[in-house]
Amino acid sequence: MTATSAVSVRGLTKTYPGVRALDGVDLDVLPGEVHVLLGENGAGKSTLVKMLSGAVQPDSGSIAIDGHPVVLATPHAAQHAGISTVHQELSLVPDLTVAQNLFLGQELVHSGTPFLDEDAMNRRASELLAALGLQLNPNLPVRRLSLAVRQVVEIVRALSRLPRVLILDEPTSSLSEQETSELFTRVRQITAEGVGVIYISHRLEELEQIADRVTVMRDGRIVSHGLPASTPLPELVRLMVGREVGEEFPPRRTTHGDALLKVRNITIPGSVDDVSFDVHAGEVLGIFGLVGAGRTELLRGLFGLDRASGTIELEGHRLDGGTPARSLARGLALVPEDRHAWGLVLPMNIQQNISLSALDQCTSGGVLRRSRVAALGGRFMAAMSIKAPSGTTAVGTLSGGNQQKVVIARTLAAGSRVLLLDEPTRGVDIGAKIEIYELVAALASEGKAVVVVSSELPEVVGLSDRILVMRQGHISAEFSSASVSPEALLNAALTHEKGAA
Ligand SMILES: Nc1ncnc2c1ncn2[C@@H]1O[C@H](COP(=O)(O)OP(=O)(O)OP(=O)(O)O)[C@@H](O)[C@H]1O
Ligand SMILES: [Mg+2]
Known part of the structure; x- marks a missing residue:
């Protein structure tokens, strides 16, 4: 290699009980490149x-920055060495303001004094946020922000530290297309200054927009290093998964039973505006829309997490x-968008989490039977290919995507007749996505009704029998997915202002 790598890794190895998480990993990231990690x-x-x-120490192996060996014993040491990271699990402090979070550990003070200069921090925060297209009051506590906005704030924080190496671990999982494209523009600005970027995403369509080179990992090893971004997608997927993966969706259902869920005039001030629809036994109903259209709020309102006016009949x-x-208890379940908000009990194990909403199935004579918890957990671990040493592994130690699978498994295990799924495939790999599609289809075939909110156009079209489009809190269109065109869907989702532009 001619240029000195911005970061270079040799032989990194890490073993956890029952798992070899990394096994002799080598990686070179050049200055000014976006190096995508797939797996x-x-x-x-x-x-x-x-x-x-x-954040974690290797068992063995070495790391060099600009050719100089470094020991990154703490997050502070890594920052000092010029590595700035947006982690997969967001790490903002909910009770601090946006500005306080942005300057945490590097607060601005009135010159010559130890006193914090709140005005300067707020001003600078506004500038930093605006550079990524975010108009946001820096005085707001992070707790009040949506997942997407938190993700942008986290990215802004990482960029503001003027890194030598920027690491983005699934930074766009909650972002809209618009926000993603603003992020990519910023990433290109900093690579032009010679910063090396490591970029991780399960949104494979992003590759052609952002990747310079691609490295594929499988089971803790590098299977292919530094491939050109022009490598065909099916080839990358085969390297990732170790087999061919079809992009087939399960066949759609054409006949449905009675309406299981009847929703009338649901209104949530500020987010949902007079929404009515039915979902039938055996039907998959997709809800498409842009980020902020009110889809998540609608599902939360239906499930009883937020106050909503109107009637809901199951x-x-x-x-x-x-x-x-x-x-x-009545048979309505929700897979939430933010699995960490209330999705999982991290110290409990996989089986226990899966059976949390299905305890009645796991008791006999009023006593919880461990064997039933194990059997139920085992069934769903297999059906969803949850990767872990065993069913008694704590969910807190699972990878992000595997935690997401546990949230879904728990909801499905509850045996509910009507399922509300909010972005069910966010953060899961392409192989697991297809398994989730098959599960959804199987549930519908058993006579359940499924409502799926998704921002991914092919997913909504491929998975649903019928599609509602939400725009600014109300339903702007309804389509049968057998005959809908992607253009028609997008048009119905766009606001009038944007549609006219
Ligand atoms: N603290 C830990 N204790 C035990 N096992 C762990 C721990 N952290 C990670 N692992 C295991 O190491 C393996 C690799 O996990 P990692 O989070 O790096 O995966 P990933 O590639 O980021 O996946 P994803 O796409 O789901 O985010 C997994 O099997 C995971 O369960
Ligand atoms: Mg991960």
């Missing part, structure tokens, strides 16, 4: 990132004004 859920991507950011029982516990 299935649990392949070891985030483990590598954590070592480069000083098989003749009124659910409106209820709580999540009552919804679950």
